[in-house]
Amino acid sequence: MDMKIAVIRGDGIGPEIVNEAIKVLDRVCSVYSHKIDYTDVLMGGASIDVHGTSLTDEAIETCKASDAVLMGSIGGDPNTSPWYKIEPSKRPEAGLLKIRKSLNLFANLRPAVLFPQLADACPLKREMADKGFDMLIMRELTGGLYFGERKTVTENGIVTAIDTLKYSETEIRRIAIKAFEVARARKNKVTSVDKANVLDSSRLWRKTVNEVAEDYPDVTLEHMLVDNCAMQLVKDPTQFDVILTENMFGDILSDEASMVTGSIGMLASASMNDSKFGLYEPSHGSAPDIAGLNIANPLATILSAAMMLRFSFGLGNEADAIERAINKVLDEGFRTGDIFVEGLKKVSCSQMGDLVTERI
Ligand code: IPM
Numbered sequence: 417m418d419m420k421i422a423v424i425r426g427d428g429i430g431p432e433i434v435n436e437a438i439k440v441l442d443r444v445c446s447v448y449s450h451k452i453d454y455t456d457v458l459m460g461g462a463s464i465d466v467h468g469t470s471l472t473d474e475a476i477e478t479c480k481a482s483d484a485v486l487m488g489s490i491g492g493d494p495n496t497s498p499w500y501k502i503e504p505s506k507r508p509e510a511g512l513l514k515i516r517k518s519l520n521l522f523a524n525l526r527p528a529v530l531f532p533q534l535a536d537a538c539p540l541k542r543e544m545a546d547k548g549f550d551m552l553i554m555r556e557l558t559g560g561l562y563f564g565e566r567k568t569v570t571e572n573g574i575v576t577a578i579d580t581l582k583y584s585e586t587e588i589r590r591i592a593i594k595a596f597e598v599a600r601a602r603k604n605k606v607t608s609v610d611k612a613n614v615l616d617s618s619r620l621w622r623k624t625v626n627e628v629a630e631d632y633p634d635v636t637l638e639h640m641l642v643d644n645c646a647m648q649l650v651k652d653p654t655q656f657d658v659i660l661t662e663n664m665f666g667d668i669l670s671d672e673a674s675m676v677t678g679s680i681g682m683l684a685s686a687s688m689n690d691s692k693f694g695l696y697e698p699s700h701g702s703a704p705d706i707a708g709l710n711i712a713n714p715l716a717t718i719l720s721a722a723m724m725l726r727f728s729f730g731l732g733n734e735a736d737a738i739e740r741a742i743n744k745v746l747d748e749g750f751r752t753g754d755i756f757v758e759g760l761k762k763v764s765c766s767q768m769g770d771l772v773t774e775r776i
């Protein structure tokens with residue numbers, strides 16, 4: 417198969433981890449006789465340095481002309497980086513939001529899996545870690561507080577900031593359908609998370625999800641308030657299969673879910689629209705404090721590349737091969753610093769990429 421992939425290396429550890437994912441993809445291409453044509457696209461601070469803004473229209477067009485986008489991470493340290501001295505709409509994170517919106521990537525799939533080999537890194541009680549867990553957060557990605565009207569005004573001499581949380585039935589329905597579809601291929605359970613005891617947008621969310629659920633009688637639906645969900649995630653994550661939630665709640669809960677897996681360095685993600693097109697990136701950030709040190713964990717990005725092969729190109733066997741190789745490397749005791757425990761073998765970012773590549 418011929419694949420056209422736009423590559424956003426981004427900032428911080430982004431370029432290092434993307435290098436390792438590309439190493440792995442190149443290996444998949446040679447073993448399974450595929451061809452990938454990569455086009456580099458600037459986004460985030462890397463784009464600000466060249467164009468004065470974090471995402472240009474040309475960059476969006478290049479992504480649109482590709483079959484999928486593979487991304488590292490964007491952003492720097494807001495306290496020290498010059499990227500945060502320019503107006504908010506041009507800063508690194510604004511580029512990420514703009515690309516999500518421009519490509520209509522409304523469905524963000526964030527699997528949180530506890531690899532049994534990493535049970536020691538799991539901060540939960542041993543009995544819980546031993547049970548293992550495998551959930552997927554289906555986060556709505558192009559609505560809610562992130563994209564509602566916002567402004568800062570002065571009212572009666574007092575500076576006041578306003579952000580708007582808005583959802584339409586259409587936006588809720590399409591993400592709910594994605595969640596139920598995904599649940600069917602998993603353990604047939606959807607937990608829809610909202611704050612329906614307070615917010616109108618959540619009450620509409622719950623009503624619409626209930627309507628969609630009627631078309632999926634084989635999938636169990638439960639509703640959970642977001643504060644309770646935050647608690648349940650650390651109490652007993654084994655109860656979850658698919659967590660369906662809006663943009664801001666999904667942002668927060670996915671970081672929490674990642675930490676119970678032991679490390680955010682293991683969490684992949686896919687952001688999809690209604691076609692097979694997707695943007696694939698690790699769920700973690702750009703970690704500017706360790707950038708350039710070759711110690712970052714590239715596995716979340718490599719797992720994201722596997723998701724890309726599976727979802728955008730239908731190459732399930734190739735995706736399986738990558739996941740098997742990662743499991744093998746972990747079985748053999750190799751760990752980057754974030755998941756390292758005494759007695760195992762500590763490796764660098766590029767060594768981890770090599771180890772996975774060699775096992776495909
Ligand atoms: C994420 C990140 C982004 C978000 C930031 C970088 C804007 O935290 O992908 O989870 O809030 O969506």
Ligand code: MG
Nearest residue numbers: 667668671699
């Ligand atoms: Mg986040």
